[in-house]
Amino acid sequence: MLISSRTLPSIFALLVLAFPLQAADQPGVVSRSFIYEDAPFPQCHASTIAETPQGLVAAWFGGTHEKNPDVGIWVARHVNGHWTRPVEVANGIQYSTPDGEVHRHPTWNPVLFQYSGGPLVLFWKCGPSPSTWWGMMAESSDHGVTWQNIRRLPEHIDGPVRNKPLLLEDGTLISGSSTEFDGWRVHFEMSSDRGRTWQRTAAIHDGKDFGAIQPTLLQPGSGKLLALCRNQDGNGQILETRSEDGGRTWSALQPGTLPNPNSGIDGVTLASGTHLLVYNHTNRSKGNPRGRAMINLAVSEDGHNWKAALTLDREERSEFSYPAIIQTSDGLVHITYTWKRTRVMHTVVDPAKLQPEPFTSAEWPLP
Numbered sequence: 001m002l003i004s005s006r007t008l009p010s011i012f013a014l015l016v017l018a019f020p021l022q023a024a025d026q027p028g029v030v031s032r033s034f035i036y037e038d039a040p041f042p043q044c045h046a047s048t049i050a051e052t053p054q055g056l057v058a059a060w061f062g063g064t065h066e067k068n069p070d071v072g073i074w075v076a077r078h079v080n081g082h083w084t085r086p087v088e089v090a091n092g093i094q095y096s097t098p099d100g101e102v103h104r105h106p107t108w109n110p111v112l113f114q115y116s117g118g119p120l121v122l123f124w125k126c127g128p129s130p131s132t133w134w135g136m137m138a139e140s141s142d143h144g145v146t147w148q149n150i151r152r153l154p155e156h157i158d159g160p161v162r163n164k165p166l167l168l169e170d171g172t173l174i175s176g177s178s179t180e181f182d183g184w185r186v187h188f189e190m191s192s193d194r195g196r197t198w199q200r201t202a203a204i205h206d207g208k209d210f211g212a213i214q215p216t217l218l219q220p221g222s223g224k225l226l227a228l229c230r231n232q233d234g235n236g237q238i239l240e241t242r243s244e245d246g247g248r249t250w251s252a253l254q255p256g257t258l259p260n261p262n263s264g265i266d267g268v269t270l271a272s273g274t275h276l277l278v279y280n281h282t283n284r285s286k287g288n289p290r291g292r293a294m295i296n297l298a299v300s301e302d303g304h305n306w307k308a309a310l311t312l313d314r315e316e317r318s319e320f321s322y323p324a325i326i327q328t329s330d331g332l333v334h335i336t337y338t339w340k341r342t343r344v345m346h347t348v349v350d351p352a353k354l355q356p357e358p359f360t361s362a363e364w365p366l367p
Helices: 008-017
Strands: 030-034 043-052 056-065 072-079 086-089 093-096 100-105 107-114 120-126 132-142 148-152 173-179 187-193 212-220 224-231 238-243 252-262 266-269 275-277 294-300 306-316 320-327 333-339 343-349
Touching: 008 212, 043 333, 043 343, 056 107, 056 120, 056 333, 056 343, 072 107, 072 120, 086 120, 086 132, 173 224, 187 224, 212 238, 224 252, 252 275, 266 320, 275 306, 275 320, 275 333, 294 320, 306 320, 306 333, 306 343
Parallel strands: 043 107, 043 320, 187 212, 212 266
Antiparallel strands: 030 343, 043 056, 056 072, 072 086, 093 100, 107 120, 120 132, 132 148, 173 187, 173 212, 212 224, 224 238, 238 252, 266 275, 275 294, 294 306, 320 333, 333 343
């Protein structure tokens, strides 16, 4: 049987997916470890990470499985070089009856954000499904040990729906948000008083030409923002929209240059101005039905044209997904992501030692 040159990249990608990758062997990877080895819940998802004055804090949702009412928000802190044992800090309990029956909803998508000189903030969602959930938030004044001011956000305000917000030069916290009850639609929410009051843009699209959710925010220049979005089309591309006025108005959504198998992404603009993006460089296929069997790091100078930097994990018919990425004060980059729905992987990267290369083919998935 003859094999065309266009087929070879995809065949090679399927072959390498069959063998677990040793990410630590790649230039730029400093360390790689699980945040926990065992926990009182079988599944986890949607991690987030932040740097506090006392070190790193991570959070995720965990329980029997996604959408189960027992799913709560769990937190671990990085203390003396090690992660503390996970602690549940929020759940969806609504009320209990005198006979001991408990009524609760699942929780979803925690997001951590550290204010300079202020509290560590935790946002999350609570409700039966993404189309009916509502936003919650809490604050910690002791770097994630205890949590206070737990409250529900105003109606129609969800907070950052999955990815971290940005604090703009004028003190405005801007969050990429989205809804799923009337198509998948993106909007943006802003608060200038640390979450006491909020403003919200209208949805920037009608959810018909593109189904987009979960924006991650990059900063390509002063006053300029770039949002990259998850695409409902499982064989589509990451979607892009730009703002020239600090997030008040946005351009029409357009396909970018990287693939997206309908899976979460997260990006960060480094102190140098370079952009990093963690995402699944795959599409959906027979051997990769969810498109999450490989997770990758890409590098860009403009947020549109990208180079391949790292393959963080790959294994056929496995799931590596829903990443979070930050740069800490020492210049290193910290990445967390769901590892096979059972644990949270924490990878540390030195961006100065990355050796990005141009993508060699338009075929998806790439090795």
